[in-house]
Every structure is written in structure tokens, then in C-alpha cells.
Amino acid sequence: MSGTYDVVIIGGGMSGMMAAITLADTGRKVAVISRGNPLCCLSTGCIDLLAAGDDPLAGIGSLPENHPYNLVGETAVERSLEMFRDVMAREGGVYVGDAHINRRIVTPLGRQKITCLVPASMACADFHPDEYIHLISFSKMKDFYPNYITSNYSNAGCSIFDAGVSTTAGIAACFENEKFRGRFISWLRGLDIPEGKIALPAVLGMNFAVDVCAEISGELGRDVFEIPTLPPSMPGMRLFGGLKNALLKRGVNLYWGKEVYSVEKSADLIEAVTLAGAGRATRVQGNAFILATGSFISGGLYAAMETAGETVFDLPVYLPGRRDIWFDDDFFAPGHAIEKSGICVDRSFRPVDSQIGNLFVCGSILAFSEVMKYRCGHGMAIATGVAAANACGDWYREI
Numbered sequence: 001m002s003g004t005y006d007v008v009i010i011g012g013g014m015s016g017m018m019a020a021i022t023l024a025d026t027g028r029k030v031a032v033i034s035r036g037n038p039l040c041c042l043s044t045g046c047i048d049l050l051a052a053g054d055d056p057l058a059g060i061g062s063l064p065e066n067h068p069y070n071l072v073g074e075t076a077v078e079r080s081l082e083m084f085r086d087v088m089a090r091e092g093g094v095y096v097g098d099a100h101i102n103r104r105i106v107t108p109l110g111r112q113k114i115t116c117l118v119p120a121s122m123a124c125a126d127f128h129p130d131e132y133i134h135l136i137s138f139s140k141m142k143d144f145y146p147n148y149i150t151s152n153y154s155n156a157g158c159s160i161f162d163a164g165v166s167t168t169a170g171i172a173a174c175f176e177n178e179k180f181r182g183r184f185i186s187w188l189r190g191l192d193i194p195e196g197k198i199a200l201p202a203v204l205g206m207n208f209a210v211d212v213c214a215e216i217s218g219e220l221g222r223d224v225f226e227i228p229t230l231p232p233s234m235p236g237m238r239l240f241g242g243l244k245n246a247l248l249k250r251g252v253n254l255y256w257g258k259e260v261y262s263v264e265k266s267a268d269l270i271e272a273v274t275l276a277g278a279g280r281a282t283r284v285q286g287n288a289f290i291l292a293t294g295s296f297i298s299g300g301l302y303a304a305m306e307t308a309g310e311t312v313f314d315l316p317v318y319l320p321g322r323r324d325i326w327f328d329d330d331f332f333a334p335g336h337a338i339e340k341s342g343i344c345v346d347r348s349f350r351p352v353d354s355q356i357g358n359l360f361v362c363g364s365i366l367a368f369s370e371v372m373k374y375r376c377g378h379g380m381a382i383a384t385g386v387a388a389a390n391a392c393g394d395w396y397r398e399i
């Protein structure tokens, strides 16, 4: 596709993809540019909304006023999650959960993770500690440690299946095969598993784990669920695959593996960006742009000795004071001050202190999002992606 796009989205993560779907659904001609695969590929595939009490949606009211959720508003956050579920269900990735209920699911390290929406293959992962759980693991499988789990649960057992392969993706590929599933189910039937739930690492197929899980559960007449593994994470890959398919079905043009290296401006408007790539450079022209390049991990932001910068448009970046306040060796330390840094936006998701009139910003690059502290990763990306796209749509109607 060539010519001018209505909206060009830079960054193909959860926020950028949800923004693209929102705009394409209103008939806009959209392009998404992404340097690489997003963080959702590494994630558990579960949608964390907010780890604050039992009702995450109500918890939004207790967040600092400048948190991006407060720009979106509770009702719109809830609606954006419904939209996400709808989009994923059409791609075979049914999600269950309620924006008013936090779930506690088992992690591969035997701890509990607070999350909100989960793939249907994890629907019964929220279980009572007294309940019996039988773990199935696979010979020589890396990235899954059943002993961590069984040592944390007194009422648990474990059996090991030899799938003939040992990698997460390799075992998931085996589950796409009907004969393999038949052999696996027969083996399970032959085990003398006490009454309770059966849990497996998240390897029940590359794409249609929900169906595979339902098949095993139906055959055995038992509750069966997946436990997310450490990266590489099949539920994260399935989530990404579902959203990418949804973009393609809507005619969104994808420039994948491409990075913006220069920006053309005229007066206060961005006119085009140029992408680096093998061979010749590609110029992508748009009427409006959405920045969704993520935070430091994805390269949307960078830190220098005393400052931090934004990589594509050189937007001003909010920093929580001097370097000694925000520097900490452990990037993943909860409450790390650097998490507050990012792009400040107004209620229409336009960057403040910038003269650009046709630019909107969403996702984890937003200032004050503090994704790790509040455990609001995908939830915040979905909500701000949809909200920024709607603000962009409103701007279009006004010009």
C-alpha cells in the first residue's frame, strides 16, 4: 500500500496494536512500524490490570492523579478490556475474567501472580491452596521447574511425560498433532491421579491452546489448566499472533523489523518518517502519528548520564529528579524511581511541552505509568492505546 496513511503508528506492542485496531475499525487507513517483536511475546499472556486489592478497576481511584489510567477513566478502561477480549476471541484466543476481579494464578516458580484477564486455558488456575493439584511436566524440559511448585504446595503431585522433544515451542508444536494428543491423553488416563486439578506448563499448542485444553479436560472429565512458563512464553506468543492477525484482517499495513531513523516536519506537523532497512530507505507519510515505542526495555526511551531522551521525535522526557534519585543497579526493583519517567501528555494523549499538533502517545512510554510497581502492564497498554486512538479519531473529525 502506498500514499498517505490516515494514521501511522510507531511501535507494534500491545498499545500500538490496540490503537491500530481501534482506528482501522473506524475505517482509517493505518500503518504500524515496529523495530522488533514487542514485550507481550515475553509475557505470561495474562492481562494485568492493577495489583491493588481484589477489585482492580475500583483500585484505579487510589492511584496518583497523574497515572495514565486517570486520563482514560474507569469506564473507558473497562470498555477497552471488553474490546480486547472481543478481538482475541475472534482470533481463537478466548480470554476470561472480569475487570472488577483480580485472580491469583500459579507461576512457574510456585508463587502466585495477581492478574485480571487470563487465556481460557488458565481459567481454573485460580485455585485454593488446600485443593489437590497434579503437575505434568516433560522430560528434560527447560523453563519449567515443577519442584518449585510442589515444594510450595503441600497437596501436590507430579508426573513426567516424554514428548520426544524438550523445548517449550517443540512440545507446543507436538500438541498441534492429533495423534500426539491421543498418546498423551492415554498416558494421563493410565496414571492414578487423585481427585483434583491437572496443571501443565503452557505448551498446549502454538495457537489454539484453548481448544486443546478443553479436549484434554473433556476426555478426562477433570479441570485442566496451563501454568505460564518463563520466556519463551507460548501464551505471550499466542497473544501477539492473535493481535497481529487481527491487524492483517483489518488491512493494516505492517512495516515489521523496521526502525524510524528520520522525521520530516512542516511547521507544527509531522509529515513523514523514513525507515532504515536493507537496500533503500522507505518513506511513510501520514496525516497523524501515534508514538507507542515502549519504555527503556524496548528502546522508546534511553538514559544518558544525567538525562533521558525519547528516540523517535526527541520529545521532552519527564525524569523524577537528579540521577542519584533515579539510578539503581536493579532495573526490576519494585518502585524504582526511573519507572516514573516518560512522556507527559494532556487529556487528548498529546505530548505536553511539544509544538507538534498531529502526534499522540500511548503505552508504557507514558510518564507516571510505573508498570512494575502497580502491575498494570498490558492493562495500561490496552487502555491508553484505545484512548489515544479515540483521541486521534476526534482530532480528525475536528480538522
Ligand SMILES: Cc1cc2nc3c(=O)[nH]c(=O)nc-3n(C[C@H](O)[C@H](O)[C@H](O)COP(=O)(O)OP(=O)(O)OC[C@H]3O[C@@H](n4cnc5c(N)ncnc54)[C@H](O)[C@@H]3O)c2cc1C
Pocket (backbone or CB within 6 Å): 010, 011, 012, 013, 014, 015, 016, 033, 034, 035, 036, 037, 038, 039, 040, 042, 043, 044, 045, 046, 047, 048, 049, 258, 259, 260, 292, 293, 294, 295, 297, 298, 299, 300, 311, 312, 362, 363, 364, 365, 371, 376, 377, 378, 379, 381
Ligand atoms: C519479561 C516481561 C514480562 C511481562 N509480563 C507481563 C504479564 O504477564 N502481564 C502483563 O500485563 N504485563 C507484563 N509485562 C509488561 C508488559 O509486557 C508491558 O508493559 C506492555 O506490553 C508494554 O506495551 P507497549 O505497547 O507500551 O510497548 P512494548 O511492548 O515495549 O512495544 C514497543 C514496540 O516498539 C518498537 N520500537 C521501539 N522503538 C522503535 C523505533 N524507533 N521504531 C520502530 N519501532 C520501535 C519495539 O520494537 C516494540 O515492538 C511484562 C514485561 C516484561 C519485560
